[in-house]
Amino acid sequence: MTDLRPATGRRAPHAAAALVGVAVLADVAFDPAHRHVPLCPFHAATGGWCPLCGGLRAVDALAQLQLRTALHANAVFVLALPLIALWWLDWRQRARAGRPPRRLARPGVVALIALGVAFTVVRNLPFAAALRPL
Numbered sequence: 001m002t003d004l005r006p007a008t009g010r011r012a013p014h015a016a017a018a019l020v021g022v023a024v025l026a027d028v029a030f031d032p033a034h035r036h037v038p039l040c041p042f043h044a045a046t047g048g049w050c051p052l053c054g055g056l057r058a059v060d061a062l063a064q065l066q067l068r069t070a071l072h073a074n075a076v077f078v079l080a081l082p083l084i085a086l087w088w089l090d091w092r093q094r095a096r097a098g099r100p101p102r103r104l105a106r107p108g109v110v111a112l113i114a115l116g117v118a119f120t121v122v123r124n125l126p127f128a129a130a131l132r133p134l
Helices: 012-030 041-046 055-063 067-073 075-096 106-123 126-131
Strands: none
Touching (some): 012 075, 055 067, 055 075
16 A cells, blocks of 8 residues: 655655656646646636636746746746745755754745735736736
8 A cells, every 4th residue: 555644754855856846847748838727716717817827837937947928927936936945945954954844834824825815816907917827
């Protein structure tokens, strides 16, 4: 029987990075910029753009070094990448030292939810067409 528990220990950050690498390769191979990707139930139900809409196109554009296109697809995701990279480096360092990864405190969770809601509202306003994926 396969063990489905999350990876822990010193290898976990590297396993996560490898998984992200495979996902990026699959995203680029699928080419979401030129194919319709009907994955968002929010967009399908409302026609509005959620905070994750355009994320696959942003990853595809970044893989092709097209920063402007990536920002247009999902600016919050692209601007969050340096913070995600810092979090991963911290996780890797803590794993090497045998310590558990940092947990996001409740105020951080609330701030992320508020950011997602605010981004969703703003990108769906008539004047914010530049924040919507193509």
